[in-house]
Amino acid sequence: MKLVFAGTPAVAVPSLEALVQAGHQIVAVLTRPDAALGRRRVMTPSPVAQRAAEMEIPVIKADRVDPAVTEQLEACDPDVAVVVAYGALVPPGALAVPRHSWINLHFSLLPAWRGAAPVQHAVIHGDDVTGASTFRLEPGMDTGPVYGQMTEVIRADDTSGSLLERLAVSGAELLQRTLEGLENGTIAAVPQSGEVSMAPKLTIDDGRIDWKQPAAAVDRKIRGVTPEPGAWTMLHAERFKLGPVTLDNGGPALQPGQVQASGDGKAAFAGTGSGNVRLHRVQPAGRKFMPAADWLRGIGDGVVFQ
CATH class of the missing domain: 3.10.25.10 (Formyl transferase, C-terminal domain)
Structure with missing residues (x-):
């Protein structure tokens, strides 16, 4: 399928690589603008932008999906758009662009830990198991129906960093299976059920x-x-x-x-x-x-x- 991939941090890179290796056509990558890093505050592209450039994929850099970005996405004419930790909300106008909508890979077992920091909150609150979910993006915060999930045991010595590294790899496999199901019509999204918990960004x-x-x-x-x-x-x-x-x-x-x-x-x-x-x-x-x-x-x- 023709895909737009939206992601920013290193944790999103395995998903981008997996989709390319699976043979999908990534027509554009949407990522956050370059950021000042290090003591010298050197302007540096996001990890996703760097990997996309190495694979010669066109990159759109934007801190939000405004009408101008939406026009660029429309010009790409994607079958589906994939989101892995892009870092900004997608407004209704942009949600309507892909034929198969937007598919979000979220690192929790939804509806548990909706929000920007699901892995951190799972570790802090002492969860024994977490995982990843693919779901159809809606205007609400991680409220859309779920296509698939996978689980991951939280180890006694896990930091949010080590746990997220594992989830990035297994989540990429889940994302690829989800897109395969969408392509051949063997998968359907199911409304979320269970206890809702929120995972706001940590300061x-x-x-x-x-x-x-x-x-x-x-x-x-x-x-x-x-x-x-x-x-x-x-x-x-x-x-x-x-x-x-x-x-x-x-x-x-x-x-x-x-x-x-x-x-x-x-x-x-x-x-x-x-x-x-x-x-x-x-x-x-x-x-x-x-x-x-x-x-x-x-x-x-x-x-x-x-």
Whole structure:
């Protein structure tokens, strides 16, 4: 089929590649404009734009689907449009352009975790299983009828980043099966059913750790916001970043936020509302990530996270 592919981050690249390999004709890629990245704020194309350029696919860069973009899509005359984490809503006028509408690959088992950050919320809330869904796009937020789903177990050490990497690959396979079913008429969309939960985009403030929470909640929160927006706490009136921790009641009995080394100095522990977590990698303000034990050895005990 003739496809328009809308996507922006690296997690969308496996889907683009899978559709090309399956023999679909990608007539255009819609992605967000170049963004300033790094300390030098260099304007950089999105991962999807970069991969599309390598495959010599025409690229449309836009931060929203306005009438001008809709005209470009109409000129492409697509059979179907595919969305994988494009980053903006598609208005009704554009929804009507493809003959088979728009198919969205969403990284949750809809109607669970509708919204921009489904994987992060699944990890933070302690879900045992998540997955991906393909559904027909509607004006509502992830409300359209579902074509297919696949499941993925959330591992005890998963961050949202590691989980999303797996879902990007398995989700691409689901997307290809969905388009195959549409092409040969063997698939139909089914209305969503079950309990609805929302997964709004996370901000930097959402990454702050509350050390009064139970250790398991602290662990899930840190893994859920890794790598984005990142976990942090306050130390000496500066933001102090945290890598994933492990549940570990070894070491001394600590108050929430209190940090102390193990007796041999080879491990660093932080207290929570119910036991300790073991710190592994930390990033003090103005420095790079380093082993937590090395950092604590350099400043000594008596540290309390705020």
